[in-house]
Structure formats: C-alpha cells, structure tokens
Amino acid sequence: MGVIDEVKQRIDIVEVVSQYTTLKKAGRTFGALCPFHSEKHPSFFVYPEQQSWHCFGACNTGGDVFSFIMKKEGIDFGEALRLLAQKAGVTIPSRFESEAGKDEKERLYQVNQAAAQYFHNLLLNSPAGERAKEYFASRGFSLKTITDFQLGFSLNSWDALKQYLMERGYTESELLTAGLVIEAEAGGSHDRFRNRLMFPIHDIRGRIVGFGARVLDDSLPKYLNSPQTPIFDKSNCLYGINLAAAAIRQQNSVVIVEGYMDVITAHQNSFNNVVASMGTSVTEKQVGRLKRLTKNMALALDADAAGEEATLRGVGYENTLDAEVKVIILPRDKDPDDVIKEDAKIWQNLVEEALPIVDYTFNMVTSELDLNTAKGKSLAVDKLLPIIAEMKDTVRQAHYLQKLARLVKVSERSLEAALSRIKPSRGRGYAKEAKPEAVAQALHPLLSSPIEKYCLALLLQHPELKNRSQCLSPEYFESSENREIFTAWQQANDLSSLKDGLDSAIWEHLDSLITKSLPANQIEEKYADCVLRLREKFLRSLETKRAEVLALEAESGGTAAELAKLEEQGIEVSVQLEEVFTQKSQRRSGAKEVRNGLRKQ
Ligand SMILES: [Zn+2]
Secondary structure, eight states, X not given: OOHHHHHHHXXXXXXXXXXXXXXXXXXXXXXXXXXXXXXXSOOEEEETTTTEEEEOSSSOEEEEHHHHHHHHHTOOHHHHHHHHHHHHTOOOOGGGTTSHHHHHHHHHHHHHHHHHHHHHHHHHHOGGGHHHXXXXXXTTOOHHHHHHTTOEEEOSOSSHHHHHHHHTTOOHHHHHHTTSEXXXXXXXXXXXXXXXXXXXXXXXXXXXXXXEXXXXXXXXXXXXXXXOBTTBOGGGOOBTHHHHHHHHHXXXXXXXXXXXXXXHXXXXXXXXXEEEOSSSSOOHHHHHHHHTTOSOEEEEEEHHHHHHHIIIIIHHHHHHHTSOEEEEEEOTTOXXXXXXXXXXXXXXXXXXXXXXXXXXXXXXXXXXXXXXXXXXXXXXXXXXXXXXXXXXXXXXXHHHHHHHHHHHTOOHHHHHHHHHHHHHHHTTTHHHHTSOOOOXXXXXXXXXXXXXXXXXXXXXXXXXXXXXGGGOOGGGOOSHHHHHHHHHHHHOSSHHHHHHHSOGGGHHHHHHHHTOOOOSSOHHHHHHHHHHHHHHHHHHHHHHHHHHHHHHHHHTTOOHHHHHHHHHHHHHHHHHHHHHHHHHXXXXXXXXXXXXXXXXX
8 A cells, every 4th residue: 555545544534624623523524614714604524434625615625634734734745745644653665755856856955954054154153254244233133033044144255165065075066956056157166156145045844945145235236046946946935934834824814025134024023924025026836835824915015016016917816816915005115124123013004904906906096097087987997997807706806897887987787898898818717717626525535536546547648638638627636646646747748747846755656657557449538438437426526515514504504695605506516417417428329329330330
C-alpha cells in the first residue's frame, strides 16, 4: 500500500475536523458551523463513511481529509500529507527526499540559508556592517525585528560571498543556479549582491527562496532581487508570509502592501497580518495563495495606484478570491511605513475604513464627471459597465448594475441590454466554471477510487487525450492526490515537467498511474465512457449528501431560505445527472448501430 493510502486508512476525518470546529452528530453525518466561512446555521457536514466533507453554504465545496487540511492550514498537498503522516505515525520513505529534483531544491534552500546567515552576521558583527546597522536603526527597527526578519548586509566585494560559500562545499554552479553569483562577461563569476542591505525572502514554511537587496545611498537600481530560480518565482512569493501566516489565519484577514520596509514596520507595531507583493501589482498567483488563508483581503495603495489597480485588475482579484477585495487609501506621498511610524492609530483607522475596490472605482469615476449631463452619464457607463461585466458572481453583478442605474438615472433594463452586448467576449464560460466543487462516493472510500485512477492513467499514458480533458473537472476527483495530479497535468507539457511540478511525496502514486496496465485499443471510447462514469459518480454522491442534509434540515426545522437553497442545488444536480444519462444512452445506441452496421457488412 502506498504512503497516501496508508495515511488515509489511519486518519479519521471526524477526529481531524473536530480539532477545528465543534462537530455534532446528526444521523449518519456530523454537522458543524463551517470552519471556512462565517455562519450562524450549520451548513458544513462530515461524512465518516466516505471520509469526506462538504459545505453546502457559501463555500459550496468539499473534498477529503487532505483537501480539508490544505484549505484550513493554507498548505499544499505535500505539506498536508507530511502533517497527517506525522499525526498517523506513518513514515514517508526517505527515498522520496533524495530524488534528484528534490535534492537540487534542498541544496538551494540550504545555500540561501547559509548566505542569509552570512549577511546577517556581517550586519550585526562586522565593522563594515556599521553603516547598514545605522540605516536600520534610523528606520526604527529593533534588534528583535532585525533578527525576526534575518536582515543582513553584503560586503562591497566581488567575491566575498562566493568564497565563503565555496569554502563550505557549495559549487560555483549551485551558486549560479541560486542566483547568488552571476556570470561575468569576461568569464568567471562574481557576487550579485554588493554593498547592499539584504532582505531574505521566505516561503510560508520559513525556507529562504531568494533575496531582496537595497542600496545604502541613492545609487541605482535602488532594489535588486534574486532572479527566477527553481525555488524563486517572484510572482508567487509574498514577503513576510512566514511571519504573517498565523496572524492572517487568526484574524481572518490580510493586508497587502508594496515594500519590505512597510511589512517590517507593520510587524514591529504588532500589525502581523501584513505581507508585501513582490512588485507594484499583486498577481493572481499571490491572491490564490492567500485565498487558502483568508478571503478577506485589503490592498494598501496610494490614490493613483489604487485607481489604476481597481480599474485594471480589481475584479480579476475578486474572481480569483471568490470574494470582495478592499482598498486602503494611503495619504498622498506616504507609504504604510511612514503612516504607521507617524501614528499607528491612523493606520488602524485607514484599515478599518477600507473600501470595496469596486465601490472605490465607482466613486473615483463618478467624482470626475457631471452625471446630470448625457455625456457624463455615458462616460460613466463606458468606464464602469466593463468592470461589472467581468464579475463572475451574478449576485454582486446585479448589485452593481443597480447601483450604476441609480447613479446615472437610467433604467436597469437598458443597462442590462448593454451588459449583454459586452458579456459574450468577456463572460463566456463563467457559468460552467461556477459549478459546485464536491466530492464523490467511492467504492472503497478509504482508498483511491479505481475509476479515478483508471481515468487518470488513460490521460497520462495517452497524451493525445489531453485536449479532450476540458470535459473533466478537478472536482470529479474525490481523492486529493488524484485531483492534484490532474490539475498539474493540465498545465504541464509532458510527463517529466509534470513530475517536476509535483511534490515528491506524490511521485509514488504518479508512477503507479504511469505504469498501470491498460487495454491497448479503443482508447478514445474508453476515455469517453470513463468521463461519463466519473461525472455520474460525482453527481450521485453530491445528490446523496445533499438529500441527507435536506432531510436533517427539514426535521430540525431549518429556515425556509436554507431549505430552498438546498432544493435548488438538488435541482441543478439532477439536471446534470439527466444529461449524463442521456449521453450514456446515446453512446449505447451509437455502439449498437456500429455493431449492427458491422454485422450487415
Ligand atoms: Zn463553508
């Protein structure tokens, strides 16, 4: 049995979930207030028989014990597996750790750690570091803060770091890969960071993935970062996340600022849920990462940047986050660093007064226009309607459409008509993506479902099926390990890049799929059958779970609104099941025709 299955067998989802929320037994299930969204009436359920969970409320999603931990702790599959394996007393074989790719990354974390230690030591204990120390002192950083963030200083030398690390057994090629040294035009290589303040950038697990570096004077470039490396991708990093994650979870909110200094000053003043984007604008990947920790996100920006960000990307963030994003508007020419240092209370107030990004855009656009004139009205509609069109959430879309209609005093119906003219180019496919994520009832609920594995093996062994994978949704895969491989595979170019993108803990499972013996012919048909069966399994399970909950609700006198919502979800599921049955019978009669045709020949 593989490690993943072993962990699943030893871990009880009821026990794990009950550490996060109070479970109450109800029939064959356990109900609770959802640990992922705030609610007064329980819509979160755990199913011990299937070892799965589902939230019928705002989350409208579910999964197995791994996906629960991933979502709750904001960690990836490999990390969740390690955490649960430890709990279950299952040892993850060390051969996973010594595989080549893992090994290389591990070396890079180590060399970065060694470099950070070296820079930190220079700052605190060398005469050359005096000026840097004075600089940090002038910014008001305490020794504790300097230690917490492992701040450092790099010497004004071309090879001090290189020599130091090579003496400790790191090779020149490792230093190049880590981006700590760069190749010189004349040949050879030299230190990348010279005479700079050093800011190690950590991942959520506290490993150093790269560095930011700032000059001490006015020379340029003011800031220099590590280049892209196997462990550093700027668009995916958040400065301070290692120190902020716990507070973000605890306060269920995050504030995103722009600079290293802003994060450090915020933390020193006990605003611990603050992180920085690694460039001027936040990326979807960063929003995706934070979403695992909280859905309450606020961006601290000055008025100009806020305007641009709100119009260009605001709704994109909201669609990724599946929730509203707020903006904290900073006083002109001031960073959070300045504001907090001046008066922490002012910062506190700014955070509390944060506006939803779309409302902010509305204010900004309309304040510049005269809405009593026809021209002003049409300009407002031109600017705001495309933003409304981008919204995936139909309720919010309706809300802002009403708001716009009131502002420009035009009937909602004519705006709707205009909206529908915009929508085809922007909103296509949204309805499909919004389908509920849920879990399926497996034959052997504790182990990876055979149909899931069969389907994945087909896909992996027959790359030609890849462009037909759109009809599969990740949520059809109940087992997190299968879901993980499926989503990674959709983005990978080939098997080896797929493997590189996956945590090594899942490789054993991946290998078993790649080597699984499969029928040799009629692959396309088998795949089509498989997709239908998978979809049916998913929908049936969802239907069963929902029906159970509905019965419980009815018994315990749930409110009419809740009952209606469950009913509605039920109708949607049965419509989709109907579709599956139709397709199945079409395929059957199609096959019969083919057989008859063959017989006649
Ligand atoms: Zn929920």
